[in-house]
Amino acid sequence: MKNLLSITDLDRDDLETMLSLSEDFLHVTERDIPKVPALQGKVVVSLFYEDSTRTRISFETAAKRLSCDVMSFSVGSSSVNKGEGLRDTVQTIAAMGVDAVVVRHSAAGAPNRVASWIDASIINAGDGSHEHPTQALLDLLTLRRKRGSDLSGLRVAIVGDIVHSRVARSLVLGLDAVGAHTTLVAPPTLLPDSLEGWPVDVTHDLDSLLPELDVLYLLRIQRERQSASRLPSLREYTARWGLTVERASRLKPDTLVMHPGPMNRGVEIAAEVAEGPASLIKEQVTNGVAVRMAVLYTLLGSGGTVA
Ligand code: NCD
Secondary structure: OOOEOOHHHOOHHHHHHHHHHHHHHHHHHOOOOOOOOOOOOOEEEEEEOOOOOHHHHHHHHHHHHOOOEEEEEEHHHOHHHHOOOHHHHHHHHHHOOOOEEEEEEOOOOHHHHHHHHOOOEEEEEEEOOOEOHHHHHHHHHHHHHHHOOOOOOOEEEEEOOOOOOHHHHHHHHHHHHOOOEEEEEOOHHHOOOOOOOOOEEEEOOHHHHHHHOOEEEEOOOOHHHOOOOOOOOHHHHHHHHOEOHHHHOOOOOOOEEEOOOOOOEOOOEOHHHHOOOOEOHHHHHHHHHHHHHHHHHHHHOOOOOOO
8 A cells, every 4th residue: 555545545444453453553653652663764754735734743643653754844934925826835855865755735636647747645724625634534533542453333413614624525425434324414505416326315404313313423513615605604503503502402421522633612512522431532533543554554564563
């Protein structure tokens, strides 16, 4: 395996292997010195054309914990501002000798194009509204650590801004691969025009689902990608689809609450619920580092032992 462009690059066995390896790396990250020499000398570049806090830092931390050399490219301070195109930028970076490039871009398919231009391994860290495979992996790891390695039959609702969400697309495919059952919940204007091929049920009614769910996964309302016509007022959104304290009280006691971040507190999720005992939001972030270590190790490692 050379690149990770889509969660579908991993079949069910690959997913299980990647998640088990992530658990091994989670133990590494819990050590006093959370670092192994596994990828010493390998060079990883993070190439982010869109804003990011957790994904970029998570990848860079993961690479450093594997003893890679890490270079960071930010559009704001680069020759992109002098008009350099993606292909020239990528080929310039590749000419310096890099082993992996972690790409985030607002255009769907940008990481695939980058992969066709250079020899380094390419990891998709989010392309437009298309895919975000390492987010799906970290979400599966988080569920697996709570519910055990058999996630089949798990009832999951993904709620919110589905149409703009690369997180939803990758997660739906990942959940399907492990046998979980997903329902998408959103106002009609925040669903894609066609859901053909999505292995999901769809409803506009969150309230009727609440008592049945094992996992409630909230998505951020992506205000930066929103056209005014799609979204009712934020207040109306919260009233019908927000995980308020009152709604949370109607979940089963063991329902897990997740969100990929960044959160709009008080819009899709109440602050009290985000901080509450059902919330796995901090674990998701922690697990993200271990998953990205596993991905880098799988793509760049020699196949030897982890530590
Ligand atoms: C997401 C993203 O950028 O796709 N965040 C993340 O990577 N954790 C989701 C979002 O921006 O809402």
